[in-house]
Amino acid sequence: MYPADSIHLNKNGKIKKEELAKMKIIKAAIAGTVESSDVMISVMPGEGKVDIDLNSKVGMYYQDEILKVMKEVLQELDVPSVKIKAVDKGALDCTVRARLKTAIKRAAGEAK
């Protein structure tokens, strides 16, 4: 689809890329809900690789797209090893991104 920082920005600036050290997942964390248009993402320490278990209500249309968005977030936050379980009820890409970022930050002990 469209890259994250392109024509869909409704304000003129680009978003400053977060400078973070490699994020290490130290505990389990959850973000999001099972409400319609949301996705509940559980993040756990990985076993040396990225492992995503995605169950989506709109999987037949967007399974690949959602996985792609998740992998982009993992790259952006520099997460090399993680185990993810996601239950999706039709969340848009922006919601998937937000929920995954929140879960990872919580799992890395960074959440406030």
Added chain:
Amino acid sequence: MRRTMLFLPGNNPNMIMNGGLLGSDSIIFDLEDAVAPDQKDAARELVKSALQTLNFGKCEIIVRINALDTPYWEDDLEEMLPLKPDVIMPTKVSGAEYMAKLVAKMDEVEKKNGIPVGSTKIIPLLETTLGIENAYAIGTSTKRMAALYLGAEDLTADLRCQRTKEGKEIAYARGRLVCAARAAGIEAYDTPFTDVEDLEGLEKDARLAKGLGYTGKAVISPRHVSCVNKVFSPSAKEIAYAQEVFEAIRYAKEQGKGAISLRGKMIDAPIAQRAKIVLDAAAEIGGLLNE
């Protein structure tokens, strides 16, 4: 034009993605009361993501942040200001000191992120007795100030009285706020009507606020938007009168007359200014309708 400001809970994807379609002039992404303490981080992330990706049409973007006596407000600003919302809405604002602390932080974050310092406006929520008493001082505390906004729910708790639909208990606060706002040369917004089902009561409340001089009103339900928009839009009568005023001014100018009168009444600067506001609003609404 801000006839309506619609609250959207900051952690609710369904409401956020439809925010721009509900017809309000402004939308308020709420990071404060609508979000549980353990979800403040999730709400920030969601609103950030939404502002980056979704299209909210012509709606003005307002973000309501947590109060200065919480551990959240600084992160709220650090995370949200880079997204360049139009307005920040601080809560439980008590006076000029509060504003100074807030503005200092906003200056810092804007500078850090390469945003023109002072470009993000502020509409403070006055919902404490101290805030109401200090309304003028708050209204004149910074160039960023766009308007004052009344929050009656928390205010009545502070006043130690019952909140009623009739609103007699907030009559003083309503009057004081709009007076202070106009004295400071800024706008005034009324407190939301909290009964979602009672549309008749809503109209009455909105008309009362308009009658007091308020520019618009916050709403907590999409179902309230249409009614409040109507109340705060200039009526056909008001538009016709404004046009007459302008016609009278134009005629007097043509005739080289110093004093302008319309049907025996003197047209002075305030009346002319009111007429201009009405015609500008009418033009903007006409533009919106042709979307």
Added chain:
Amino acid sequence: MSKVMASLREAIIASGLKDGMCISFHHHLRSGDYVLNMVLAEIAKMGIKDLTVNASSIHDGHAPLIEHMKNGVVTGLETNYIGPVVGQAISEGVLKKPVIFRTHGGRPSALENGTAKIDVAFIAAPTSDTMGNCTGKIGKSACGSLGYAFVDAECADKSIVITDNLVPYPLCNYSISEDNIDYVVAVDAIGNPEGIVSGTTRMPKDPIALKIAETAAKAIEASGLLKQGFSFQTGAGGASLAVASFLKDIMVEQKIKGSFALGGITGYIVDMLDEGYIDSIQDVQCFDLKAVESIRNNPKHQEITATHYASPTAKSSVADSLDVAVLGATQIDTKFNVNVHTDSKGYIIGGSGGHTDIADCAKLTVIVAPLSRARMPIVVDKVLTVSTPGSSVDLLVTQYGIAVNPLRQDIKEKLVQAGLNVKEIQELKEISDQINGKPAQVQRKKEKVVAKVLNRDDSLLDEIYAV
């Protein structure tokens, strides 16, 4: 003299029901129906099998039907609607023979001209006398109109009335008369009143549904059809029902009175009649208590038969006089074809009901639907099943704008002139793709046909495949 049989079993025996025959039911008791399950349970016990069921609709409460299909008691199904529970079983291939889907108008037409045949009709009736004069308007299980059942009584070889309110002869104010009835059976309960009609129908609260409804009402106004003597049909809920509320506001403003409302009737439409906004109601099915009460007491609230409602072979039907229809859709494609039979995975979750008939007849057919439901696209390149052909559909109203069928340039001009947000249907699809992301193409296997979708004239409109 009395046609009352001692038991359901006796009535079935007396009717001469044998293996391979066709039995029928109406669906006026909706999700509160006990009769279909009761009758089939008895038939199964009696060892009769290989039957075809011709029911005007099948609801989720008819789940026991699945067992009967597995056991060979029921081997054929002809209907106008199947709810998702039984629908899933059909989609998974529980029947060897394809289901025949008709429309509410096509069913009586086929029965009257002999294309479809009923051997024994089971007619659930909230009140009946001992000779079979019966009605749905009174009784503890009152359901209001019995519109879909008339043709069963008229065309079936044998008709059995099943009632839980047997009254002495003669019942005045009957709907279906004794001259077509063979047997009467009294039971304790024909259905659960709470499932038969809902308490009160409420307007939807969803702001998007309300926005769509308001836009649809404005489009109808701009079309020029909203004038004195106007007639309309709306759905029983959601955006479709909400349109009635916005139309009423315009009618109040312009001091217009409608001539009739048609269709499945709710309390909201009854209020419009009582308050004088419309002159009459033509009712083929009641959805709530208020509608049942009104049809009982108000002569301007008329019960009509399915034939009178929408049969394409009647000399004329009420649908033929309809100005505006407001209908829903599961999917709609860029040629305006509408799917109301299957969900996006291909499972059967509904059926035409009156959709195809009404869309065909109304002067203006308006489909109201959100552009997508939680990332599930409604506007697609090609619908999975064509329930109603695009040629019958004039407008699609969504929260992002109105699409007009290219066949209706006249309407398009009027909408544009009225300042409404008109878009090409392709544009709407693109907006959906932009917001949701472009959906992946789904491959369907087209091996086993589980249902045939027939148009109003019994010609084949589409086929539904096993999932």
